[in-house]
Amino acid sequence: MDSDLGATTEVLRLTFGAPPRVLLVDDDNLVLARLQDLIAAAGFEVDTALSGAAALASLRNNFAPVVIMDLKMPGMDGLAVCRTIREETWPGYVYIVLLTAQDAEDDILAGLDAGADDYMSKRTSSAQLLARLRTGQRILALEQSLKDALAEKRRLTMTDALTGAPNRRYFQRRLSRELERMRRFGGELCLMSLDIDRFKQINDRCGHAGGDAVLQEFVRRIGHSLPRNTDWYARMGGEEFVVVLEGTNLTGAKFVAERLREAIAISPMLTDAGMVDVTVSIGVGGLEAAAGHHEISIESLMNLADGCLYASKENGRNRVTLPRSHAGPGRPEMEYERRRR
Numbered sequence: 001m002d003s004d005l006g007a008t009t010e011v012l013r014l015t016f017g018a019p020p021r022v023l024l025v026d027d028d029n030l031v032l033a034r035l036q037d038l039i040a041a042a043g044f045e046v047d048t049a050l051s052g053a054a055a056l057a058s059l060r061n062n063f064a065p066v067v068i069m070d071l072k073m074p075g076m077d078g079l080a081v082c083r084t085i086r087e088e089t090w091p092g093y094v095y096i097v098l099l100t101a102q103d104a105e106d107d108i109l110a111g112l113d114a115g116a117d118d119y120m121s122k123r124t125s126s127a128q129l130l131a132r133l134r135t136g137q138r139i140l141a142l143e144q145s146l147k148d149a150l151a152e153k154r155r156l157t158m159t160d161a162l163t164g165a166p167n168r169r170y171f172q173r174r175l176s177r178e179l180e181r182m183r184r185f186g187g188e189l190c191l192m193s194l195d196i197d198r199f200k201q202i203n204d205r206c207g208h209a210g211g212d213a214v215l216q217e218f219v220r221r222i223g224h225s226l227p228r229n230t231d232w233y234a235r236m237g238g239e240e241f242v243v244v245l246e247g248t249n250l251t252g253a254k255f256v257a258e259r260l261r262e263a264i265a266i267s268p269m270l271t272d273a274g275m276v277d278v279t280v281s282i283g284v285g286g287l288e289a290a291a292g293h294h295e296i297s298i299e300s301l302m303n304l305a306d307g308c309l310y311a312s313k314e315n316g317r318n319r320v321t322l323p324r325s326h327a328g329p330g331r332p333e334m335e336y337e338r339r340r341r
Contacts, residue, residue, distance in 0.1 A: 019044045020140055022133070023064035025055040025081070026099075027073045031122075035068065035099075042130050052076030056084060063091050065140050066133065071100035071111060079114040086115035093143050095136040099129070160235040162212055163219040171234035171242060175298055178246060182287070183296075189246055190253035190286035193305035194222075194260070196239035197279045197317040210271035214278055215239065217269045225263040227256065242305070250286045250322055257282045257320040265318060279318035283309030286323070 022044045026032050032048050040046045047064055049055040053076050055069065067085070071078040078098055085094050096118075098111040103121040111119045117139070118132055158170035166174075175191075182189060196202075196218060203211040215235075222233050222243065233243045243260065245253050261280055268275035285304030287296055308321040315321070 020066050020095075020137060021045045021047065021062075021064040022066045022068060023047045023049060023055060023058055025049045025052065025067065025069035025073070025078075027051060027070065031070070038126055038129070039068075039133065042133070044133070052078065052081040055081055059085070059090070059094070064094075065092050066095045066097070066136050068097045068099050068133075071098050071102050071107065078116075079110060082111070082114040082116050093140060095140055097132065097136065099124075163216050163235055165219045165222075165241070166232065166234040168234065168236050171236065171244075172298065174232070175244060175301075178244070179296060179298065187247060188249050188287060189244065190248045190250060190284060191301045191305045192243040192245070192253065192257055192260075193283045193285070193302065193309040194241040194243065195281050195309055195313070196264075197281055197313075199239035202276055202278070206271045206273035206276060210273045210276065213271040214269050214276060218264065218278065218280075221263045222260060225256075225260050227259075231256070242302075248286075249288055250284060253284050253286060254320065254322055257284055261318065261320055281309055281312035281317050282320045283307065283312055284320065284322045 019042075022039055024032055024035050024039070024046060025048075026035070027050055029050070032050070036046050036048060044066075047058055047062060049058050052069075052073055055067065056076075058064070059067070067081075069078045069081060076084075078100065082096055082098070085096060096116045098116045098119045099122060100107070100111075100120075101122045103119075103123075108119045117136065120129065120132060124132075158166055158173075160167045178189065181187075196214070199211065199214075202214055206214075218241075219233075219235070222241065226233070226243070230246045231243065231248075233241060235241050243256075245256060248256070261282055264278055264280045268277050270276075283305045285301050285308065287301075304323060308323060311321040312319045
């Protein structure tokens with residue numbers, strides 16, 4: 001087997017944090033008090049409820065991942081509570097233990113069929129009850145470990161391995177959602193296409209390790225230069241990046257683009273081969289320069305921004321170009337189709 005298949009193919013190591021909160025449900029105050037003392041002494045935080053309805057209300061207000069519950073209660077019994085818990089959506093899995101005097105086989109099967117994870121007689125020893133509770137804790141820890149592993153796997157599929165920037169897949173998914181929202185509700189958006197100037201020469205001079213260092217520092221400077229949490233960026237491949245400014249018109253985008261350009265050019269970047277001067281060419285596209293919200297697409301926005309980027313390259317690099325009629329006084333009006341650079 002290959003050794004680099006990834007963490008999600010390995011046996012998960014369970015990480016136990018604080019003991020999970022436990023909700024005790026019984027219509028007998030004496031039983032509740034005894035169980036509460038026992039389980040709290042074992043290090044668990046404990047809530048109590050005297051009825052099925054009160055148990056559901058407690059879960060909704062203060063979620064507990066473990067529920068230990070009597071079967072026979074007035075009003076809503078334990079089976080009904082089990083079914084209701086399984087039908088609703090919770091912050092995490094609810095591990096349900098039925099603790100009851102009704103321990104015939106038919107009762108046990110009915111409880112498990114209703115959604116309980118464990119079924120115990122009230123004659124069960126305290127030691128066994130705590131052991132079963134720790135079993136539930138391990139199962140909940142496994143569930144959390146699986147969630148964490150899946151979340152990490154999803155993050156990796158959306159992240160550029162070298163720079164840590166969101167990748168092209170992330171860009172496509174997020175911008176698709178944003179454009180769909182804008183088609184329904186309106187709003188402003190600008191997209192900037194960025195290309196590191198003469199990056200091949202940097203690789204030739206500093207080697208690929210030096211080029212990688214430049215890409216990493218480039219991403220760091222982009223992240224520090226974006227003014228709002230809603231502004232985001234992605235690496236499209238090679239030395240090409242995009243920046244998306246939600247709720248921004250071309251006038252605002254021009255300001256941000258110049259800020260980015262200056263942040264890249266202001267000081268050399270450190271590589272193993274020495275300091276390297278780096279500049280970036282930027283093209284800006286936006287909804288106000290496009291035909292309209294309903295006709296706009298990722299491809300048309302990219303064509304607009306890439307055409308302006310090509311103009312920046314053609315006119316000397318290390319500059320920002322906006323679509324025609326938005327270039328401003330003294331700036332050439334540019335309207336190019338997307339080309340390979």
